[in-house]
Amino acid sequence: MKSGIYIVNAENREGTTGPEKLRITTKMKEKHKCAVRGSRCLVLMTVSLGLICVLLLVFIILQHITITAERDLIKSYKNTVEEFNQTINSLQDNYTDLMIEKDQLQNIFNLVIQKKLELETTVNNLTVEKDQLQRSVECLSQTKLELESRVTSLNFISTSSELKSWSDSRQYCRDHGGDLVIINTEEKQESVWIGLSDTEDEGNMKWVDNSPLNQG
Template sequence: MYKTQNKYGPAESFLICLVLITVGLGLICVLLLVFIILQHITITAERDPIKSYKNTVEEFNQTINSLQDNYTDLTQKNLKLETRVKDLTAEKKQLQRDFDSLNKKGPVCFFMSTELKSWSDSRQYCRDRGADLVIINTEEKQVSLFSERVWIGLSDTENEGIMKWVDNSTLKQGFWLKGEPNNTNNEDCIELNYNRGKPGWSPLNSWNDVACSEKKKGICEK
């Protein structure tokens, strides 16, 4: 039997122990660092779905708001288009009436009633002769019909303030005396007033509203 002699002295043994301890502590630190990094990765991975969900919700809400704005805009545009269609339809009907009037068979002629009558009786006088009270829808026609104070085929007897011709078309252009129509004493029928001395009178400013019961001649159009 023999004893194995330690080839390291006390100082060297101490240094070796110190190195081993240092290495051990370093490994522990590395392990802790790895653990901390893994924890961070885990927490981040858990938070990312929540963040992604929030972003998705925000994008969805923005899409809904955008669609609502587009729907409101389209609704407003649709209402404007509907109004425009109604206006164009009314204009088309008026143009068709004008076209039909221009294409009546036979030449247009005018004649005046021989008796003083109310507006309705003057109209009946014309209708009994295959005509009606005259419709004046152009400046040329207006200027060509001057003679005296006579009935024309315009009134607002059905609806106050809404002038209509005897063919039921609405008045588009009027040739009124200054201050007319004024509906004084329920004046619903229109005369062509040939009165050069009346203030504001001119060939293109000569219409006047009067009571339909007044007696005067009428201009018939056939």
């Protein structure tokens, strides 16, 4: 049997008067209106629930998308932080290596500076020794010149093996920057010409420096 609201015609009902029929008809109309209103409310509630479900579903989807995006973002942040940490560790290792190399280079530089100072000291000492040697050489050169001058000014004995006359022997000595030797002892008068003669004043013996002969 179908459900529904049926309006009964009050005129066909037996035993009902006019006012009663009117009341019955009014009540039936009110019931009909209430039924229509309830149906509309039910439809509205159903539509509202559907919209709420749709909105809830959309919210859940958006929430899921947001959570997924946040998870991806957090994961990306974590990866970035790990990369930063690795980079920082690598830079720290490089910094440590550079500091070690810096210390080694500083030690080498200090050694080089020390060697430089030692070499400068050695060079200064050698310069002093060189100056001393130079002065010594100059003194020796001066002494050599003085000795050469003395040797030149001294009378010397001819070492020639050729026999010469007195005049030739004296000339030979003069040609070599000297003169015949002057001796005062008999031991030095053997086998050599001496600087004593009487060529300028016969019978008056004089040495080549014009000093008289000492008798004895």
